[in-house]
Each structure stands twice: as C-alpha cells, then as structure tokens.
Amino acid sequence: MDQNEILALIKRDAVDIFSYEGLRERLGSGKPLKIKLGADPSRPDLHLGHSVVLKKLRLLQDTGHEIIFVIGDFTGMIGDPSGRNKTRPPLTFEQTRENAQSYFEQVTKILDPEKTRITYNSEWLGKLSFADVLALAGKYTLAGILERDDFKNRYLTQQPIGLHELFYPLMQGYDSVALNADIEVGGTDQTFNLLVGRALQKDYGQTPQEVITFPLLPGLDGIEKMSKSLGNYIGVSEAADAMFEKCMRVPDMVLGDYFRLTTDIAPETYLPLMEQDMHQAHFVFAREIITLYHGTPAVEEAERRYHAIAAGSAPEHMELLVIGQESVTILELLKLAGFASSNSEARRLIVGKGIKFNGELIRDTDLTVRKNGVLSRGKNKFRRVVFERSE
C-alpha cells in the first residue's frame, strides 16, 4: 500500500481528522513521522476494540513511520489523590514497567516491534516544577476544560470533580509537546484530549499534530463500547477456544462493524455472506480472528472445541472460581460465579434446568458442593470451581 491508499483507508474508517489537509501533506512529504498513541498502564489487557486503531498504525509503520506509545505511568503512580476512587490504588514503578512490557507484547501481535517505541510520561512530567505546571494550566480556561463531555456532565449533575482531574487532559496534551508528535490517534472518546495536545503544541511553538479519531467498537452486548470493566470484550491474549466462542456471540447487528474494524476482509466479501447466512458469517469472522491472533494452525482445534462445547462439553479454558471454605451451597456458588444475583434467581435457574455441575444437571436447590469441578449455566457459561481450604 502506498500513502494514498492508506490515506483513503483512514478517511474511510476515521470518525474525524483534524486536519485532513495537514495529514495528507505530512504523509506526502516522504519524511518518517512520529505517531503517538496513549496507553493506560493500569489496564494492560488489550481487546479487539484496541485493534481498530492498531491495524491502521500497522499500515503506517509499513510505509516507514514510527509508533510511539506513551505509557501514562506518571498518573498511574500518583493514583487518586482525592482518595475517592478506592478501586485504583497507585501503581509501583515496577508494576508500570511490567504492565508496559505486557502491553508491548500484545500490541506487537499487530504492530511491527522494530518500529514501535515505548515511552513513559513520568520522564518529562516528573521533571515539571510548580511554576511549569502553572504555566501549563494558564494555557487553558476552566470553561475550555469543562467542554470535555464527562467533566460537563459530572459538573451539571453535581458529581464531584477533583481539581487534579482537570490536569489530566493537559498532561496528555503535554505528552505531545514533549514528543513533538506529528500525528496522534485514538478512539472518539479521546477526541477532546487529542485536540488539547494539538492546541498546546501551538502554544509551545510547535506545528500542531494531526489528530485522527476512530470509532469505538461495540462490545459483545452490542450496546456499550467494548471495555474490560464492562466484561463485554474479546481480549487479544485470550485462549483460542475462548476467543472463538466469543466471536460466535457477536450480535448480528454489529458483526459488520467487527468485520470492517477488526479484520482485513473486504466489504465485498462479508456483506453478501452476512446476507446469505449470518451463522456462517460468524464462523468466517471467528476463523479470521483466530488466524490473526493465534495463527492458522490454531483455527481447526478452536473450531473443534467450539462444536464440542456447543454439544455439551466444557471448554478447555475457563474462568477460575476459588472457594476458600470447606463447602458451599449451590445457591451461593451460583451467586459467586456471577450466574445469579440473588437466591431466588439462582433457584429459578436450577428449576429451569439451566445449571450443570461436571456435566450433570442440578435439580436440588438445597445441594451443598464440596468437590472441585466445572459449573455451567446453559451452553456457554462455565466456571472451574476449585476449593482451596485453609489448613
């Protein structure tokens, strides 16, 4: 592919480009460009949603450009100074490096490792003095920062916004200044932050980076964006059989988005296929994804396992559920597994013949479980139950 074909492909799939003219000129200049992509070091698990951007970056690498990952370790190490967010403890220096290493291994399933550089924003943000910070803050007004959707909504609905949070867009923007980035890419949820980078580069006397935003891939629920915290994701490092099973569960109405954004299959191929046989289209999609992330040899076995599971077997890889006591009632177990949210819901599942343990249908709602085994709900929800008794 040459620069013009890549540009056309970017234009086809991007939601916004600021500015298209600037991007066209830079790509046409023949100079190797620095393309920035931010990464959250507290969530090193990549999923198919990330691949939307990564696949475009791979094309840009193949024509000589460099991808620079900015690991946001500076904020990661600070954690939440307000103490409100208990679920995000500060990371140690070592954790940020381990997570970045894991991140690198995952992105290089798509990207060329030779043209992929990892940087840490603590390298420059850690050196800023209070005076530098005030100078940075002085580039923005409160009203300007509150234009960011989530700030605006939280302010209007009177949810607390820590003063430190107002700095996060500025820090991300300053990363572009520190790197003198030519292009920054991200999901549409990052548009505001990417444009802050563009504005700050101008303030600091640099040529503003070109900004490209890509659509957010819907999750397996077909509604929310794909995200680890929502549990609606297909991880790029998941085992082949688990991945296959999840691909088969992509809702019909968003399968076209999945084809377009996460595979190289052309619309001329997948659109007629989806029209003729949606189930077969899912197989084509699943095989493609397994090929991309596990290689062609893994496809056959993953598909075999998928059919076996569909026929009633437990999958090879499944989530572990560790029980720290001697025994547990079946109702409690169903709640721990996340299959039911109340005793009455758990009872309904058993009565409705939806629950098996080691392949045997459970009929007794008063059952007590004492041994390791596979708990299943319906045909595609499994937990490996392991008792770890304290001595």
Added chain:
Amino acid sequence: MDQNEILALIKRDAVDIFSYEGLRERLGSGKPLKIKLGADPSRPDLHLGHSVVLKKLRLLQDTGHEIIFVIGDFTGMIGDPSGRNKTRPPLTFEQTRENAQSYFEQVTKILDPEKTRITYNSEWLGKLSFADVLALAGKYTLAGILERDDFKNRYLTQQPIGLHELFYPLMQGYDSVALNADIEVGGTDQTFNLLVGRALQKDYGQTPQEVITFPLLPGLDGIEKMSKSLGNYIGVSEAADAMFEKCMRVPDMVLGDYFRLTTDIAPETYLPLMEQDMHQAHFVFAREIITLYHGTPAVEEAERRYHAIAAGSAPEHMELLVIGQESVTILELLKLAGFASSNSEARRLIVGKGIKFNGELIRDTDLTVRKNGVLSRGKNKFRRVVFERSE
C-alpha cells in the same frame, strides 16, 4: 493589655472568627503563637485599610506572639501565564525583595520589627513537584473551589477563569501548612482563602489554624473598599499634608468606621464629637492619623498647609502630569489630568469657573498650554504639569 482584653477587642471588631473557642484556648495557653498574614509583593504600598488588621496584630505582638508575613513572591514571579492580564508583568526576584523591604518598612510603622518576620512562599512552593501539586489539588473538588465568590461570579457571567487561577487559594492555604501557622488574619475578602488554609492543614495532619477576618475599610468615596487601584486610599507613606487633606475628605457617614478601625480613640470620645461638630471631628481624626504615621511634630505644619490650601494655595506634594509634546489644549489637559472624561465635561468645568492654572482662573475653553505649572480643579484637586519635550 492581657490576652482576655485583646480577645474582647478582637471579638468586638472582627467579622468572623473560626473558631472563637480555638482562639480563646490558644491565646490562653501562654505559648507564643505564629500569626500569619499574606502580602502581595506587586503592590507594596500600604494604606489605612491595611492598618485595620495591623493594629490588632500589634496588640498580639505585645503579648509575645510572632507575626509572619508571607510575601507571595512565587505567584508574583510567575505573573499571568494566560497572558490576558497585561497590566501585571512578572516581577524579578530583586523586585520582590525590594518590594518586601518596602513592605516591611511600612508595616513596622505599626508593628514591632523585632517580632515581625518576613518569609517568601517561593521557598516552599518552588520546591513542589508536579506530583506534589496533583496531591495538593486532589484535596479539593472543583465545586469546592468555585464556592469562592469571585470565581462563582465570573463562571456564572461567563468571564474566563484561567485554570492556573484555581490554584491560588490552594497555594495560599499551603503557605499555612508550610509555616504550621496558629492563626491567620485578613480582610473579609480573604475569608475563603483563609479557610482553605484551615482545611489543608487538617489534610496534612496539622491542627487547623484559627482564622480571624476583619471588616474592609471603605475608601474615600465612602462606597468601595479602600484600594490603591480604585484611587480612594490614604497611603501610610504619604506626605503629611497630603494625608491630612485626605483625612479631611473622609465622608461623614464612614468617619466612625475610620475612628474605630484605624485609631486608638475610644468611641466614648469620637461619637459625641461627631454628633456635635463633624468638621471638628475630621480635624481630630486627621491629627491622630498624622501623629500615628508622622509623629506629633508633623501635625502642626500639616494642618497649617491644609488651611493654606483650603484658602487657595497649591499643596506641597501633588501628582505629576508629564506632557510629552510642545503644547496641549486646555480641554486635552483636563482629560489627561483625569478631571474630565470628555471635551464637553472639560468645557463645563471651565465655564463653571472650576479650573485654575497657577492660581489663575481659566475662562478660555480654547486655551493652549505651553508652560509648566499647577493645574487645579476646585479646592482639592491638583496636578503639577511638566512638559518634557523630545529633542
């Protein structure tokens, strides 16, 4: 005066005390306390409005406590990073030290220099890293900071608020942490900032300072608070005759406030006096202020000059008006002097026989002025006009 008498006097004149119980306990403890007062290094000229607080601090010094001035040189040296406020260029290190020296000389007209310490907040704020700044910012929410009156008003009326400005209350509050202050005093316009100090000390594990706010002295216009920028002030370093004349111009309705807040004369003395003869009350007030700031021997001469000026002479000290051209029309001159805001207003003043030049009444509205001299409007507005022609 003992601690109880001082406490009673503070309670009488203060607007708010947070908390009265805490203040009573600390004053009663017998320990020497650290009393903090913030100072703006860009405006080293003290006026009678400042004396309201300083007079109370003097009483506290006399019973063994130490006054610590915090010169806000850190922000002074930064200036305005947004570049919006062109009128406040950043100060150099030397300027902040010179201004602080001038500040010290002025406050020690009231305070005991032995128990007055000058500190510079760049000493601790300059050492904070970005991580420290975020930790500080994380102690406050946006909504909490926007409770400050002027932020709220500016936000509601859509005037820009630089993001850096949100830090100013936190910086002032952090000064209390750095000093581990026992008490902070200020005008009522500082209430929010002083309470931030109280809150931050708690966050940083210190006993929160007691906060005392005093009323703002009205200016010579009787309406706005006394302030240099509004031109309605009596400076503590002004020449005795200028000071005397200004004291005589204090509006009747606020003279009681001036007596109470800026002199040691008891209400039993000034209240009946004001009732009997307001003009004589002004003389008593003016003499007291000249005695306080220039000593008793200066009173007689200042009063003599005042009477002479009232009879038509020009005062010894007056504002200079430098004209950088060969000649100027009288209408233009009146506008430059600030006596008129338009040609038509200037004409009315001349026609109404209100304008003199070197003591001679001006009758010609088309007059051109070419020589140095004293321009006056009525009995108490004077400008020394000096032509400085370029060669």
